[in-house]
Amino acid sequence: MSIWPQSVVRVEPMRQRDLDEVAAAEATLFDFPWTRGNFADSLQTGHSAWVCRVDRALAGYGIMLLALDEAHLLNLSVLKPWQGRGYARGMLRHFFRTARRNGATRMYLEVRPSNSRAIALYQDFGFVRVGLRRGYYPAGEGREDALVMASDIPP
Ligand SMILES: CC(C)(COP(=O)(O)OP(=O)(O)OC[C@H]1O[C@@H](n2cnc3c(N)ncnc32)[C@H](O)[C@@H]1OP(=O)(O)O)[C@@H](O)C(=O)NCCC(=O)NCCS
Structure with a gap:
């Protein structure tokens, strides 16, 4: 038996007090990051915004817009030290559950090719x-296209 306590993984609503940490993490992940103001606007607008914490540490975050029967995943990010451990999968499952509960039947997102x-x-x-x-998308030179992807949300 391990003497170490198990880590506690939680997906929680993103709050104002998370914004400094989230914006700092975003800046480590993207060349053209969302700003703190973008995240604050998202909260203000009432987007479905979540953080994933392992114990107290921020491991990931994501933002989804819900409009009638459509969900748009606007941001999904896992911090570098936490990547490759299934946190994005876990958060996507959470987003699908949340979208379904809110009556969405299809989820859309944009991603760089x-x-x-x-x-x-x-x-x-x-x-x-x-x-x-x-x-x-803005890019180093000029701009980059976005793939639009969609998935049905099974009932
Ligand atoms: C893309 C991202 C969200 C994946 O997060 P993650 O927590 O590392 O992903 P997971 O551990 O849940 O892995 C899920 C799948 O991602 C892919 N993946 C993860 N690590 C990978 C790697 N090193 N190489 C290639 N594919 C990989 C695999 O398909 C993996 O499936 P598997 O678990 O069967 O191997 C994360 O890398 C990230 O935040 N990147 C920067 C921000 C970003 O690009 N966000 C998406 C914008 S649209």
Whole structure:
């Protein structure tokens, strides 16, 4: 028997007090990160916003917009030290449950075509490519397209 207590993993609503930490994490993950103000606006707008904590440490976060029967996953991020351990999978399951409870039947997201890791994860959850938004993302030189992906949300 281990003498170490088990870690406690929680997915909790994102609150104002999380914003400094979330924005700092975002800046370590993306070349063109959401700002603290973007996250604050999201909370203000009432988006479905969540943090994943392992004990007290921030491991990931995500934001979803719910509109009638559609859910749009706007942000899903796992901090570098926590990547590759299934936290994105766990958070996606949480987002699907939350979307279903709110009456959504289909989930959409945008992803950079260069983000093969995220695309593999989304495909595994049943997302398929449904469109392309040209020049959607800022990039080092010019702009990068976004793949639009969608998945049904099973009842
Ligand atoms: C993409 C991201 C969310 C994945 O988070 P994660 O917690 O590392 O993912 P998980 O551990 O849940 O892994 C889920 C799947 O992702 C893919 N994946 C994870 N690590 C990978 C790696 N090193 N190489 C390739 N694919 C990988 C695999 O499909 C994996 O499935 P598996 O568990 O069967 O191997 C995370 O890397 C991240 O936040 N990246 C930066 C921000 C970002 O790109 N967000 C998505 C924007 S659309």
